[in-house]
Amino acid sequence: MKWRVATVVESRAETATARTLVLDVPDWPGHLGGQHVDLRLTADDGYSVQRSYSLASPDRVEIAVQRVDDGEVSPYLTDVFAVGDAIELRGPVGGWFVWRPAATEPVLLVAGGSGIVPLMAMIRARRAAGSKVPFRLIYSVRTPEEIFYADELRRPDPGVDVSYVFSRKAPEGARRPVKRIGLADVTTHGWPPDFQPSCFVCGPTGFVETVADLLVAVGHDPSRVKTERFG
Amino acid sequence: MALITPGFRGRRRDGGVELPPGQYPTEDFPVLSAGPTPRVPVDRWEFAILTETGEKHTWSWPELLALPSQTPTVDIHCVTKWSKLRTNWQGVSLDLLMENVESAADYAVIHSYGGYTTNLPVEDLLDGQAWIAYRFDGDDLAPEHGGPARLLVPHLYFWKSAKWVRGIELTLADEPGFWETAGYHNYGDPWLEQRYRGD
Numbered sequence: 001m002k003w004r005v006a007t008v009v010e011s012r013a014e015t016a017t018a019r020t021l022v023l024d025v026p027d028w029p030g031h032l033g034g035q036h037v038d039l040r041l042t043a044d045d046g047y048s049v050q051r052s053y054s055l056a057s058p059d060r061v062e063i064a065v066q067r068v069d070d071g072e073v074s075p076y077l078t079d080v081f082a083v084g085d086a087i088e089l090r091g092p093v094g095g096w097f098v099w100r101p102a103a104t105e106p107v108l109l110v111a112g113g114s115g116i117v118p119l120m121a122m123i124r125a126r127r128a129a130g131s132k133v134p135f136r137l138i139y140s141v142r143t144p145e146e147i148f149y150a151d152e153l154r155r156p157d158p159g160v161d162v163s164y165v166f167s168r169k170a171p172e173g174a175r176r177p178v179k180r181i182g183l184a185d186v187t188t189h190g191w192p193p194d195f196q197p198s199c200f201v202c203g204p205t206g207f208v209e210t211v212a213d214l215l216v217a218v219g220h221d222p223s224r225v226k227t228e229r230f231g
Numbered sequence: 232m233a234l235i236t237p238g239f240r241g242r243r244r245d246g247g248v249e250l251p252p253g254q255y256p257t258e259d260f261p262v263l264s265a266g267p268t269p270r271v272p273v274d275r276w277e278f279a280i281l282t283e284t285g286e287k288h289t290w291s292w293p294e295l296l297a298l299p300s301q302t303p304t305v306d307i308h309c310v311t312k313w314s315k316l317r318t319n320w321q322g323v324s325l326d327l328l329m330e331n332v333e334s335a336a337d338y339a340v341i342h343s344y345g346g347y348t349t350n351l352p353v354e355d356l357l358d359g360q361a362w363i364a365y366r367f368d369g370d371d372l373a374p375e376h377g378g379p380a381r382l383l384v385p386h387l388y389f390w391k392s393a394k395w396v397r398g399i400e401l402t403l404a405d406e407p408g409f410w411e412t413a414g415y416h417n418y419g420d421p422w423l424e425q426r427y428r429g430d
Contacts, residue, residue, distance in 0.1 A: 001427040005234060040253075042233040047241050050253040050312055072242045072255070080238045088234050093427060095413035096265055205262045209375060212267035222267045223346065229262050 003040060004028075006061065006089040011082060014064050014148050018114065019078045023061040025089060033058050033121035034098035034200070034228075037091035041073060049073060054118035054202075054228075055092065058125035064148060066114040097200065097228045101129035105198050108190045109137040110211050112181075112203020116141075116148045118228065119202055123160055132159060138189045140165035140181045140207065163189040181207065186214045193219035202228040251421035254314040261313055262375045265409065269345035269395050273379050278363060279398040282334045290328070292379065295363065298323045303362060305385035307392070308421040320383055322364030325356040336401035340408060341382055344395040348408035350417070351384065351391050353401065360386055363396060388419035388426070 010022035035055055042048040051073050053063040067078040081087070099107065099122040107126075109119040116139055126135060139162065141147050153162050165181045166174065176185075191197040199220060201211045208229045215225050250256060273292040280288045290298075302321050308314045339356060341349050355361065364383040365372050372378035377394025384391050390410050411417050416425040424430060 001429050040233070041236040041239045041241065043239050043241050044235050044237075046233070048233060048253075049241055049255060052311060076236075076239050081236075085237070086234060087236055090427075093414060096409075205375070209262070209268060216267045222269070225267050227264065227266055229264070 001090050001093075003088045003090045005086050007086050008081060008083050015146050017067045017078075017146075018064055018148065019067075020056065020062060020064045021077065021081070022057075023063070023087075023089065025061050028061060029092070031055055031058070031092035032095075032098040032100060033123075033125035034118045035092035035094045035121075036118070037061065037063065037089050038093065039073075039077075040088040040090075041076065042088070052093070054121070056117045056120050056124075058121055058128050061089070064114065064117050097202070097226050099125060099198070099200065101125055101131050103198065104133060106191050106195050107133060107135045108197045108199045108215075109135065110181075110186070110190075110199070110201045110203075111137065111139045112207035112211075113141060113146070114148065115201075115203030115207070115228070115230065117202075119200060120149050120152075122200065123157070126160070127157060135160045136189060136191060137162045138165060138181070138185060139163070140167060140185075140203070142166070142168040144169070144171045161189070181211060181214075183214055183218070186211065187218060190215070193221070196221070196224065199225045200228075201225065203230065205229045250314050251308055252424045253426075254308055254312055254421065257313040257315055259313075260315060260376065261309065261311070263309065263311060263390075264375075264394060265347065266345065268374050269343075270374050271344045271379060271395060271397075276379055276397075278380065278396065280328060280332050281398060281400045282332060283336045283401050283403050284334075286333065288328075288332055295323060295365070295380070298327060301362060303383070303385070305383070307385050307389050310388040310390055310415065310419070310426050314421075319368050320362065320364040321366035322362035322380070322383060324359065325361040325363070326359065328363065329357065332401075334401045336403055338402045338405045340400040340402055340406050341391075341393040341396060342398045342400060343393045344397050347393060347395070349391050349393050350406055350408045350411060351387065352405075352418075355384060355387065356399070360384060386420075388416075388421050390415065391419055 006023040006025045009024045056062045065077040276292045362383045365380040381394045
């Protein structure tokens with residue numbers, strides 16, 4: 001797979017610590033919601049590193065970078081990298097953790113933190129395709145301030161039900177106690193297993209392990225539970 | 232000639248450890264799998280080698296543990312860019328398991344509990360290059376890392392080291408597995424950076 005030169009055409013703050021970057025990539029072959037790209041950064045002395053980022057949009061090469069204070073790459077991408085800058089990129093990569101617009105079964109998306117990114121691409125792909133397939137998103141996040149795509153998720157999107165799980169701080173008036181995702185969240189806001197939904201779970205390892213185990217425990221077919229783990 | 236990323240400095244490693252291209256070292260042990268973690272009780276666990284003529288060799292859990300084991304210390308490299316250096320394993324060499332297997336097959340398809348598959352040449356399983364590993368760092372192998380037992384083939388990207396291994400099917404023709412049919416490289420040599428199809 002060849003490396004291409006991508007240029008930043010848009011950069012905006014997603015949260016206080018995360019940025020969305022939109023890249024222009026000549027001859028981009030297109031991609032599916034859930035796929036990712038590799039970025040290659042090279043210092044002027046030849047030192048080079050690569051990182052993978054999930055695509056957030058079905059039609060644009062858009063990624064979101066969560067700043068990790070002691071990270072090697074993310075502080076550069078969030079603080080230095082700006083509109084007009086170029087970077088090496090290749091992709092799209094991954095043919096498993098994807099949603100295809102022709103699919104007809106209901107979809108359950110479960111996101112932990114920045115695990116929302118590839119799931120957002122699926123929600124946007126559904127909208128772009130005019131699909132009527134019912135989606136449910138359970139989005140676990142530490143605090144309301146850390147929600148990615150907050151405005152877009154607040155706007156009505158018929159057929160897409162969004163529920164939040166706050167693990168550290170909830171908005172005022174929230175009835176659910178602040179705690180990590182559990183069985184009640186999955187059974188209340190997910191689909192019953194006999195609907196045979198496609199389940200996509202993305203987030204940190206512990207989160208994905210927990211949610212995937214819960215889904216299997218309540219009766220979802222393991223072959224319908226697709227996972228993507230961060231580190 | 233790589234494109235320079237202006238203002239990017241990165242964090243150079245010291246100590247002179249050479250990593251395959253594009254890899255960075257981690258102290259963690261990241262977990263990557265495509266679905267829920269299968270949990271296989273050892274009293275129902277079985278490992279089988281199936282030859283191209285249909286001959287089947289099987290080992291129960293007690294039979295596997297009764298075989299002489301080795302304790303390789305190896306570097307492992309994940310296609311998602313992390314490498315973990317000097318990892319300590321215990322397991323049974325494939326040389327031993329294949330000793331009495333009559334086969335002319337050049338290829339192997341590895342089958343896992345949970346349905347995962349991956350393929351590699353038989354020669355990459357032999358000559359001290361591969362193990363059925365059941366302990367990591369002195370402990371039983373955790374389910375999320377492939378326990379009770381996984382294949383360990385450290386000279387290839389780690390998706391070839393199938394977790395929850397249940398058997399090896401020897402084949403005359405190469406049959407790409409799960410990730411190989413999803414756009415990843417058919418062989419996966421980290422030193423040649425064979426990540427994706429066409430690399």
